[in-house]
Amino acid sequence: MEVLSVCLNPALDRKFIIDGFTLDKLNIVSKEKNRMTPGGKGVNVSVVLSHYSIPSIVTGFIGGYVGQILLSELRKYGSLISTSFVRISDETRENIAIADTLSHTLTEINSEGPTVNELDLNNFLKRYEVLVQKVRAVVISGSVPKGVPLSFYGELTKIAKKYRKVVFWEARDEIITESIKVAFPDVLKYDMRRSEKILGRILNTEQEYIQAAKDFVKQGARLVILSYKTVYDFVATEDGVWKFSPKVEIDHSYLLGSGDNFVAGMIFANSKGMCCLDMARYGYAAAVAKTSYIGKEPPSLSLIEEYLGKISTERVE
C-alpha cells in the first residue's frame, strides 16, 4: 500500500451550483447541479489518488447513518481505496458548498462534526500504529472533531516518524500551531479558508509570508506551502522561497477541492521520484488545472502536464 490518508473528520459533501444564489430567497437547483459525494480532505485526497492508480487506505472516525452513506459512496471508487475507520456513536457531518458562477463566489457551510471520546481516541491510535507501518507516505488533512486535541497531528506524525514515513499535512492554523510543538511533517500546507492567520498572527506583507515560510523550514519542515490571497502560494524549501502564481484567470466559484488536488498531486509526483520544489510545482499545477472546470472529478495527468506551462514559479529568496 502506498498511502495512508488520515481524515479525522470526514463529511458527506453536498455541492450546489447556483447561477445567482440569492440570500433570504428560495433557490431551486436542478438535479445535474446538485451533487452528494464522500468528502473531508483526507477522503478527497484518496479519491484523487485513485484516479492516478495510487492505492490508499483512509482512516479516521465515522458514525451514524451519514457515516454509512459516506462509506457506501466511497466503495463505488473501487479497490484502490480501502477504509479502516473507527466507528463512533455520534453522527458523521454533512458539509454544504454553494458555487455561484454568476457572482464567482464559493460559500461553504461546514458542520463542526461529531464528538469523539477517549476510548475512540485510544482505539484510533492503536489502529493507526498498525496501518502506518504498511504505507510509504501518510497524509493528515482537514479539521479535527471535538474531543481530538489540536496537537493530534503532531502525535500522529511522531508515530509515523518512528517508522520513517513521509508525512504531509494540510490544516488550519490552530492545529498547526499546537501540533508542531510535538513534531514537524515533511510537507506543511496551510488551509487558510477560515482565517489568514499564521501562528496566531495575521500577516500583511509578502515579506512576512516569506519569513514565516522560511521559519517553518528552519524548524523542521522540508517543504512549506502558505496560501496567499487564495490563488497564490509562497513555497519554501531549504534552498529558498518561491512565489507561485497562475498565468490564467481563476474563477473563485471553481475553487472547491483545489487544495486536495494540490496535496494529491504532490503525493503522485513524490511517488514518481520528484521532491521538494518539483513536487510542489506539480501539486500547484494540479490545483490550478482543477480550477479550470466546476466538477469535483480530478484533472487528468495530461491536463496537469498542460497546466505546468500555465503557472509561474518565481524565486523570491
Ligand SMILES: O=P(O)(O)OC[C@@]1(O)O[C@H](CO)[C@@H](O)[C@@H]1O
Ligand atoms: O472542515 P475541513 O475538514 O477543514 O474541510 C472539509 C471540506 O470542506 O474540505 C473539502 C474540500 O477541500 C470538502 O470535501 C470538505 O467537506
